[in-house]
Amino acid sequence: xxxxxxxxxxxxxxxxxxxxxxxxxxxxxxxxxxxxxxxxxxxxxxxxxxxxxxxxxxxxxxxxxxxxxxxxxxxxxxxxxxxxxxxxxxxxxxxxxxxxxxxxxxxxxxxxxxxxxxxxxxxxxxxxxxxxxxxxxxxxxxxxxxxxxxxxxxxxxxxxxxxxxxxxxxxxxxxxxxxxxxxxxxxxxxxxxxxxxxxxxxxxxxxxxxxxxxxxxxxxxxxxxxxxxxxxxxxxxxxxxxxxxxxxxxxxxxxxxxxxxxxxxxxxxxxxxxxxxxxxxxxxxxxxxxxxxxxxxxxxxxxxxxxxxxxxxxxxxxxxxxxxxxxxxxxxxxxxxxxxxxxxxxxxxxxxxxxxxxxxxxxxxxxxxxxxxxxxxxxxxxxxxxxxxxxxxxxxxxxxxxxxxxxxxxxxxxxxxxxxxxxxxxxxxxxxxxxxxxxxxxxxxxxxxxxxxxxxxxxxxxxxxxxxxxxxxxxxxxxxxxxxxxxxxxxxxxxxxxxxxxxxxxxxxxxxxxxxxxxxxxxxxxxxxxxxxxxxxxxxxxxxxxxxxxxxxxxxxxxxxxxxxxxxxxxxxxxxxxxxxxxxxxxxxxxxxx
Numbered sequence: 001x002x003x004x005x006x007x008x009x010x011x012x013x014x015x016x017x018x019x020x021x022x023x024x025x026x027x028x029x030x031x032x033x034x035x036x037x038x039x040x041x042x043x044x045x046x047x048x049x050x051x052x053x054x055x056x057x058x059x060x061x062x063x064x065x066x067x068x069x070x071x072x073x074x075x076x077x078x079x080x081x082x083x084x085x086x087x088x089x090x091x092x093x094x095x096x097x098x099x100x101x102x103x104x105x106x107x108x109x110x111x112x113x114x115x116x117x118x119x120x121x122x123x124x125x126x127x128x129x130x131x132x133x134x135x136x137x138x139x140x141x142x143x144x145x146x147x148x149x150x151x152x153x154x155x156x157x158x159x160x161x162x163x164x165x166x167x168x169x170x171x172x173x174x175x176x177x178x179x180x181x182x183x184x185x186x187x188x189x190x191x192x193x194x195x196x197x198x199x200x201x202x203x204x205x206x207x208x209x210x211x212x213x214x215x216x217x218x219x220x221x222x223x224x225x226x227x228x229x230x231x232x233x234x235x236x237x238x239x240x241x242x243x244x245x246x247x248x249x250x251x252x253x254x255x256x257x258x259x260x261x262x263x264x265x266x267x268x269x270x271x272x273x274x275x276x277x278x279x280x281x282x283x284x285x286x287x288x289x290x291x292x293x294x295x296x297x298x299x300x301x302x303x304x305x306x307x308x309x310x311x312x313x314x315x316x317x318x319x320x321x322x323x324x325x326x327x328x329x330x331x332x333x334x335x336x337x338x339x340x341x342x343x344x345x346x347x348x349x350x351x352x353x354x355x356x357x358x359x360x361x362x363x364x365x366x367x368x369x370x371x372x373x374x375x376x377x378x379x380x381x382x383x384x385x386x387x388x389x390x391x392x393x394x395x396x397x398x399x400x401x402x403x404x405x406x407x408x409x410x411x412x413x414x415x416x417x418x419x420x421x422x423x424x425x426x427x428x429x430x431x432x433x434x435x436x437x438x439x440x441x442x443x444x445x446x447x448x449x450x451x452x453x454x455x456x457x458x459x460x461x462x463x464x465x466x467x468x469x470x471x472x473x474x475x476x477x478x479x480x481x482x483x484x485x486x487x488x489x490x491x492x493x494x495x496x497x498x499x500x501x502x503x504x505x506x507x508x509x510x511x512x513x514x515x516x517x518x519x520x521x522x523x524x525x526x527x528x529x530x531x532x533x534x535x536x537x538x539x540x541x542x543x544x545x546x547x548x549x550x551x552x553x554x555x556x557x558x559x560x561x562x563x564x565x566x567x568x569x570x571x572x573x574x575x576x577x578x579x580x581x582x583x584x585x586x587x588x589x590x591x592x593x594x
Contacts, residue, residue, distance in 0.1 A: 005036075005040065005156055006033060006036065008152075008155070008156040008159060009032070009033075009036055009149065009152040009153055009155070009156050010029070010032065010033075010152070012148070012151065012152035012155045012156075012192070012195065013195050014148050014151060014152070014191075014195070015032060015145075015148040015149060015151070015152040018144065018145060018148050019032060028145060031145055032145060032148075032149045032152075035145070035146050035149040035150075036149055036152075036153060038117075038135065039134050039135050039136060039149070039150065039153060040134055040153060041112055041129055041132050041133055041134040042129045042130055043110050043112075043130065043131070043132045044130045047130040047131070048104060048110060048130070048131050048132070051127070051130075051131060052101070052104060052105065055097070055101050059101070062250050063250050063251065063252060063253060064214075064250075064251050064252045064349075065252045065253075066098050066101065066102055066252070066253045066255065067252055067253065067254050067255065067335070068102040068106060068255045068257075069254070069255065069256050069257065070257045071256055071257050071258070071259075071290070073207070073257045073258075073259065073260065075106075075107065075207070075257065076106075076107055078205065078207075078260065079107070079109070079161070079163060081202060081203070082202050082203045082204070082205045082260075083158050083161055083164075083193065083202050083203070083204045083205065084163045084164070084205050084207055084260075085163075085164045085165070085166070085189055085204070085205065085206050085207065086099070086103075086111065086163065086164070086165040086166075086207050086209050087165075087166060087167075087168040087206050087207065087208055087209065087283050087287070088165065088167055088168070088208075088209035088210070088211050088255075088287070089167070089168070089169060089173070089178055089209075089210060089211060089287050089291075090167035090169050090171060090172045090173060090211075091172060091173060091176070091211060091212070091213055091216055091389070092172065092213055092216045092217060092218060093119075093172070093217070093218065094213065094216070094217055094253070095167070095211055096113060096115070096128065096133070098211065098213075098253045098255065099111065099165065099209065099211065099255060100113065100131060100132065100165075102255060103163075109163060110131065110132035110162075110163075111132055111163050111164070111165045112132045112133075112134060112157050112162050112163065112164050112165070113128075113132055113133045113134070113164075113165045113166070114133075114134060114136055114164070114165070114166035114167075114185060115128060115133045115134070115135055115136070116135070116136060116138055116171070117135045117136060117137050117138065118138065119133075119135070120135045134153065136150065147188070150188060151188045151191055151192045152192070154188055154189055154192040155192040155193075155195060155196065158189070158192055158193055158196060158200075158204075159196060159200050161202065164189070165209075166185045168181040168182065168185075168186075168280065168283060168284065168287075169181065169182065170182035170184075174542065175384070175385065175388050175540075175542050176384065176385035176386060176387065176388030176389045177388045177389070177391065177392070177432065177433065178284065178287065178288055178291075178392070178433075178434065180284070180434060181280040181281060181283065181284045182280075183276055183277065183280055186206070186263075186276055186279060186280050187276055189204065189263075190204065190263050190264070190265050190276065191265065193263075193265070194264075194265035203262055204262065204263050204264070205260040205261065205262055205263075206260060206261045206262075206263055206279065206283050207257060207258065207260045207261075208257075208258030208259070208260075208261070208283045208284075208286035208287045208290065209255060209256070209257060209258065209287065210254075210255070210256040210258065210287045210288075210290040210291045210292065211253065211254070211255050211256075212253070212254045212256075212291060212292050212294050212297070212389055213250070213251075213253050213254075213294075214250065214251030214252050214253070214254075214294050214295060214296040214297075214350065214353070214386075215250040215251050215296060215353060215357070216385065217250065250353075251294075251295070251296060251349075251350065251353055252294070252335070254292045254294060254335060256290040256291075256292055256333065257290075258283075258286035258287060258289070258290045259286060261279060261282050261283055261286070263275075263279050281434065284434055285434065288392055288434065289333075290333055291333070291389060291390060291392075291393070292333045292334060292335055293323075293324075293327060293332060293333065293334035293335070293338065293390050293393070294334075294335055294350075294386070294389075294390075295335065295337065295338060295346045295347055295349065295350035296350050296353070296354070296386050297386040297387060297389050297390045298320055298323060298324070298334070298338065298347070298350075298390075299316070299320070299347055299350045299351060299354070300354075300375070300383045300384075300386045300387045301323070301386075301387045301390065301391075301394075301484065302316050302319045302320055302323075303316070303360070303373065303374070303375045303383075304375060304380060304383065304384065304387050304487075304535075304537070305483040305484060306374070307483070307534035307535045307536075308534065309372075309374070310363050310372035310373055310374035311372060311373055311374070312370060312371070312372055312373075313371065313373065316347065316351075316373065317343070317344055317347065319480050320338075320343060320347060321340065321343060322480045323394075323480055323481075324338055324339075324340070324343065326394075326397070326480075327393070329451055330444075330447070330448070332390075332393045351373065354375075354383075358376075358379075359375060359376060359379040359382070359383055360373055360374065360375055360376065360379075361373075361374055361375075361376050377536060380535075380536050380537045381536065381537045381539075381540070384487075384537045384540075391433070391484065391485065392433045392434075394481050394484050394485075395429060395433060395435075395485060396441070396444055396445055396448055397448055397478045397481040397484075398481045398482070398484045398485045399422065399425045399426075399429075399445075400445065400448060400449060400452075400474070400478055401475065401478055401479070401481055401482045402425065402582060402586070403418065403421055403422065403425075404471060404474065404475045405582065405585045405586055406421060406582065406585075407463075407471065408471070408585075409581075409585050411581075414464070415460050415461050415464065418460045418463060418464075419460060422441070422442070422445065422460075423438070426438070426441055427550075428492065428550055429485075429488075431546040431547075431549050431550050432488060432543075432546055442460075446458065446459070446460075448478070449463070449474060451477075452473065452474040452477040452478050453466065453470050453473060453474050454473070455470075482586070483586075486534075486535060486583070486586060487535040487537050487538040487540075488538070488543060489579060489582070489583060490532070490533050490534070490535055490538035490583065491538040491539070491540055491543035491544065491547065492543070492547045492550070492579065493532065493533070493576070493579045493580065493583060494519060494522055494523045494526055494533060494538065494539075495519060495543075495544050495547035495548070495551070496547075496551070496556075496572060496575055496576045496579065497522050497526070497576065498515060498518045498519045498522050499551065499556065499557065499566055499572055500572065500573075500576065501518055501521075501522055502514075502518065502566065503566055503569060503572075508565055508566075509560065509563040509564065509565055510563065510564055511562060511563050511564070512545075512548070512564075515544070515548065515564070516541070516544065519539075519544055520539070523538075523539050527539075532580060532583045532584060532587075534587070548564070551572075552564075554568075554571065554575070555567060555568050555571065556568050556571055556572045556575065
């Protein structure tokens with residue numbers, strides 16, 4: 001006897017046709033039902049009620065709070081007339097708990113969440129499934145029957161107007177930066193929605209959700225992966241080890257709702273493909289726009305910009321205040337507790353958490369009259385995660401700082417020089433962030449320049465007419481961002497030197513693993529001499545992978561069936577000289593404005 005869910009799934013037109021046309025329709029039907037049993041949620045209202053009570057008691061011991069902000073979007077009303085799909089970014093396994101807990105507490109409805117089948121392990125798998133999680137294989141590109149069964153299951157959920165959630169990045173970020181969206185579930189949901197009967201079809205809305213943790217439980221493991229360690233496969237033992245984290249303090253979790261995006265299937269496949277990509281990236285950009293500056297991310301941004309030495313509390317507060325003022329002017333979201341009358345107490349709490357969790361050391365001077373704070377060297381890569389969550393907000397003022405360094409040193413002398421510089425910087429950074437269009441990029445650049453100069457600047461041509469006093473004023477007003485992205489340039493510089501090392505040794509072909517081995521050798525040498533490289537966190541696997549993509553795009557190297565060859569050594573040399581000069585000038589410039 002088939003259940004209601006099974007009947008609905010088997011009625012999905014594409015799956016029904018696939019089964020009927022199969023040479024073994026009975027076997028295909030049995031396999032589809034087996035697939036359904038493997039993936040489906042087994043939601044239990046009694047079970048989730050029990051979990052709610054348990055979390056009511058447990059979460060306050062771990063977190064200061066889980067803040068849920070609708071930002072003017074009334075999800076309760078939207079659910080009445082629409083099919084809602086929440087698309088959050090993914091920082092931690094704790095995302096499942098935080099979002100689902102607040103959603104259920106607020107609306108008394110479960111979220112049906114797409115989870116990777118790597119999480120379907122005892123006992124956590126049963127807990128997730130009973131709470132509304134359905135499991136998806138990590139790869140099923142060649143299994144058409146499985147794909148259609150998944151579409152059919154989504155079709156059944158949409159038929160009942162159940163709110164659905166999936167993490168658009170496809171997995172947790174290892175770096176803290178947003179990862180490009182995966183298109184698979186967007187496509188399947190739109191496809192499933194298009195087959196709904198007209199009387200069951202309501203508008204399909206994708207709701208961007210930005211989630212930011214002030215402390216991520218598994219951040220140490222994520223940092224190890226970024227430093228070259230292998231990903232540890234999820235297991236019961238690994239998940240149970242999270243119990244050890246009860247001695248840690250996690251601060252707040254901030255969940256921000258973005259403006260929904262409606263989606264429809266188009267009859268033309270090419271237009272449909274284009275619309276699908278635009279939809280995914282529109283959601284992605286809205287998540288990025290709503291990524292909130294938290295006390296931890298702000299504090300880490302300030303502290304990590306000090307590659308050497310430590311900072312006094314008064315210096316930390318002064319720089320943090322300057323950054324928050326910038327956020328106010330350019331509509332960058334930050335938590336309410338960072339407002340001017342609360343910021344010192346709030347950052348004090350964030351600093352206490354980092355000290356208590358063993359990430360920041362307190363340094364007293366010999367006369368004990370002054371206290372300094374510094375991120376421990378071995379923890380810099382780990383805390384970089386939090387800086388990266390907000391780094392895209394401050395990319396343009398950092399680029400302006402770098403342009404001013406080149407202007408002061410005489411390397412930019414014309415409007416064409418300026419335009420080329422900004423386009424080249426954007427071209428490199430697009431491998432690290434999803435950027436605004438060139439037009440939007442330049443528009444925001446001129447807005448920030450106008451604010452920093454305290455006068456209207458309408459074009460790059462006007463920049464060449466600014467007095468030295470104006471230029472210095474701009475540099476000073478944006479000085480708090482002068483080192484913000486420097487670790488990225490350092491990593492690209494060492495990556496370029498690594499290519500040069502292969503060339504000097506006469507190695508014509510090398511693989512990615514060879515590159516990483518040589519990169520580590522070159523990096524260790526460069527950071528020891530401290531001539532140009534100052535940031536330990538610039539040793540970063542993700543950055544080296546992105547650098548290789550950039551070098552391939554620029555034509556410095558070519559990919560020959562998985563091996564790389566240097567194809568334009570002259571252009572590579574020019575790039576090394578340019579980047580080295582900028583890094584050296586930046587060090588001098590920093591000394592002048594600090």
